[in-house]
Amino acid sequence: MSTTQETAQARTRTIMYREALNEALREEMRRDPKVFLMGEGVAQRGGSYKVTTGLLDEFGPKRVMDTPISEASFVGAGVGAAITGMRPVVEILFVDFAMLALDQIANQAAKFKFITGGKGKVPLVLRTQGGVGSGLAAQHSQSLEALFYHIPGLKLIMPSTPYDAKGLLKSAIREDDPVIFIEHKLLYMTTGEVPEEEYSIELGKADIKRRGTDVTIIAWSHMVLRALAAAEKLAEEGIEAEVFDPRSLVPLDKEMIIDSVKKTENVVIVQEAVRRGGIASDIASIIQAEAFDYLDGPIEILAGKNTPIPFNLNLEKACVPQEEDIIEAVRRMVSGT
């Protein structure tokens, strides 16, 4: 169990990731009338991945709104509403479609506070989901977090467990800066323990999902599950991997990363997104700058291939890191070959 969860002494329940998100939305909407939701099918349909189920019934059509397929404008409307005192949670069905709204995200939401000399604020949450599913092909499978990561003014959260999903979404809604909150289509039905009581998780705090001494595996979103599975197998061989989940990519918990690296002296970063220009590269560049003398050898990045995602399932699988890839990379590194 993760460090964060260890500190939580509460009674827990086992729920799905999508239920955890639903609870976060519901609790925040009850707490604060300024919170409202909009997106395609979030109201009547309760969301493509059932994250917003039941919220229309409880909060009514003024606070849970179905939009037309006008991504640029409904995201921008979220920004405008946020500037004027609301706390919108806007859903974009697939992160791929966020490209249609990128001007409003990067040029409006991200810039507004800065441009106004800190006088304006944009408490907007943009929920979306990414990653490979099974056979959804090139325009419905991307991992595009690196684009948001590079735009100053945005926060970027990618939870891997129901516990993190709920706690981080609640904090994201209370945050005064725009937050890009990226879920993963393969995580919605995964389960995990979540406290009975209310809680939230501070943005910018990483979580060690498994402690280890031989290697630090840094992974986020769905790749955390692969890393954990790999770590279990590696443990059978006597290799103790630390699985490090930043959870929050912006802000990034650099200090905790460096501490882990100093302890293990070996780093594998696992990223579903394509290798070229991904966040893994940036994390690697930080580690080599700040912990150069601790590294036993080069940081290894396991990442998606530099290609759009193919429809065919065999090809698709070859495009993103698998459990076995992680095991092999760690073995190579620890054995020093």
Place this chain on the structure above:
Amino acid sequence: MSTTQETAQARTRTIMYREALNEALREEMRRDPKVFLMGEGVAQRGGSYKVTTGLLDEFGPKRVMDTPISEASFVGAGVGAAITGMRPVVEILFVDFAMLALDQIANQAAKFKFITGGKGKVPLVLRTQGGVGSGLAAQHSQSLEALFYHIPGLKLIMPSTPYDAKGLLKSAIREDDPVIFIEHKLLYMTTGEVPEEEYSIELGKADIKRRGTDVTIIAWSHMVLRALAAAEKLAEEGIEAEVFDPRSLVPLDKEMIIDSVKKTENVVIVQEAVRRGGIASDIASIIQAEAFDYLDGPIEILAGKNTPIPFNLNLEKACVPQEEDIIEAVRRMVSGT
């Protein structure tokens, strides 16, 4: 003089960067009737930075077209025309506005060839310009190349000299994959030598703009000029810096980078774009992976601050690397302190 230019034995003229671009367009349009231009003000006005001056007169309104402010659709129209046999050169006034067209760029242009199993092709050039000017503020000063760099299916060219600008634009127009061609607002009026004769430069070949043995300074676009100026000053102190200009970020000439690094064992990467998630991080991650044992110490990245660009000129200047920053970084590195 750069290696590439050394090999060219031709008689040369000194022209401006924007004139070099203009010549490239004119020559390619004369050569191939499928080449046409569109963008805001490219026809009658001859372009905001005078790159397309005179082309309307020579080629007429069917091949040099002013568009409405409909970035998504005119970029998409470029993609559609390219798929069906044309070779459009589409201009987006500022790279900041490319955000409005990112769906057509990332989801259509970049994916098309792959999606069709290689049967379709998109010989589109998207010309735009980025970077800090003087006092153009947050929405007209960005360096956004990292976004395109991360999208498989796009090529990415950023020339720093008139010679490179002309030779690379000609190749970009002849290329069958979509090319993002990013100019820099502070380069348009810089001058350099360009051969009298026709020439082109292969995409994906780096150029060493200055030879040196003590440190490799990797820089592109406007930062090459700063790196060269810094290198001259450093030479007075006896430090010989190699100034390495990838010119083409995708494809990236990794081999030539690694060769240079193996020679100098010290690397400074200078990037105008914000530090977080920039291309410098990716290049650093490649170098540390492929030349770890050659590095004397960590790779240093000098980059833009993680902030939108402020309007005030003093603040603006503090946001991007200056000549003195490069000099200091190299000194620190070479002296080993």
Place this chain on the structure above:
Amino acid sequence: MAKYSKAMLAGLYKTLYTIRVFENSCIKLYRQGLIRGYFHPYLGQEAIATGVCAALEKDDYITSTHRGHGHCIAWGGDLKKMVAELLGKETGYCSGRGGSMHIADITAGNLGANGIVGGGIPLGLGAALGASIRGERRVAVTFASDGASNNGVFAESLNMAGAWNLPYILVIENNQYAVSTPIEEVTRVSDLYKRGPGYGVESVCVDGNDVLEVYQQAKEAVTLCRRGKGPVLLEAKTYRHMGHHVNDPGAYMPEETLAYYKSKDPVKIGRKYLLEMGKATEEEARDIEKAVEHEMEEAIEFAVTSPEPSLEEFLKEV
């Protein structure tokens, strides 16, 4: 209504029936687990692709949607390559890289289905632009949806096509839903062709379940475009016969409305035209149907026995 030859009506019916059989057969393959990913059936909308494509010539261009099988078939697509693509096989139109949402037949001028709602609109505009620059008389047709009409590229592209007098036909298949959201909830004027006049664009509305009405209006639109009087906005009203995708039960679709549109089944209407206007016999109609069913069986056989794409080859490419 004009009178059409038996051959013409038989051709239309064959297309209508092929789309119907293709979708029904592939839904079965989907339920068997042979097809994965998203599958948006064209059932109920067959007359639109059929009527519009019949009005085009082979060197024209089309762009399609996420609900694109019908357009590909009406454009003369090869069922074998289509099924193979849906199965992710190397022999498919896109060598298994694309799947249902990306089927394209570039060399034939079908620029492809599209996973981005509205994504094909600028592509079609660009195809029309290219033809216009080259001085050809080709026309480009974009099939788009009611949902797409609310995306920015719709207005932008319609405006540009107008400003540049392009040979461009923008077809809105108004099936009245975007997934489960009714068009009336997301716009005040659900007659979407009414958006054309604001841009000075010739705009018409047709019964999208009546293949001859679609054909006639499309023909007129094509004629206008070839005369340099394009673009044209063509709205075709229709309704799906099932939910948004294969796994959507479509519970939000009122039973009476569904029953009404099923009573106006485009395939039945096409058959009726063949029998009544075309004076074909019941047997002749059945012959067409049998031929289609046979072709479909062969296509499935071909696809199922086709090889998977080579992983090694793929890894070499990327």
Place this chain on the structure above:
Amino acid sequence: MAKYSKAMLAGLYKTLYTIRVFENSCIKLYRQGLIRGYFHPYLGQEAIATGVCAALEKDDYITSTHRGHGHCIAWGGDLKKMVAELLGKETGYCSGRGGSMHIADITAGNLGANGIVGGGIPLGLGAALGASIRGERRVAVTFASDGASNNGVFAESLNMAGAWNLPYILVIENNQYAVSTPIEEVTRVSDLYKRGPGYGVESVCVDGNDVLEVYQQAKEAVTLCRRGKGPVLLEAKTYRHMGHHVNDPGAYMPEETLAYYKSKDPVKIGRKYLLEMGKATEEEARDIEKAVEHEMEEAIEFAVTSPEPSLEEFLKEV
């Protein structure tokens, strides 16, 4: 035309004249090198900001454009903070971070100028949406341009405002050019208000040089919006008095057209209203003018003597 009180007309004239003086003075500062970056003067369009803002109440919202000084002034902006911002000073509206294209006065409900053409449209939509959710009677006005009307967000947002009956007024200041490109070259119907009906949105066109006409129509639009009958699309026809920005000679603007619009100078028209309808004396008008000029001098003095933003502070923030 209704009759207006002298006080009202004096107020309108004061605003018109302030914008005029502000722009002319700041152009001088620009030519002296004190202002950098882009500067798009509002000269010739003064009546639009003035008339529309006069129809609003202080808790309403506005969003502005890259040509935004006039909106900020008409909204009651502080000239001192404005000039200071143009000079990049710490005392400016945005502490010198924004400059001309980003001047905003958030607490007062001016959500700011915008460097992205059309960028403010969805922001205004969202302000209206928020007000509607909270059940307030506030209205949001977006000032937009003819160029912005061809960007996707225009149609998307207009449609959403209609579907949701939002208290939203979308003002198009049709000055007939996007930089040097005439509106007729990029659209077939250059009466841009004609795009509204396709979306079921109440749409009107006014003479953008006549402050009372603008005011009256804006007032009606506001009334509709407050009654829950919004949105409204309001096109105001106008023309710039010079090129696109300070350094654009505007050679493409035909002399006769420019002369015609200068003969309909919005500031002169406003003065005439004050004198004729308001029965003010020449001296009273001059008093207004002198007061404005004095205020402007003070603003410049304030801005010039204001401190630069602290570099250390800034570096701590980022």
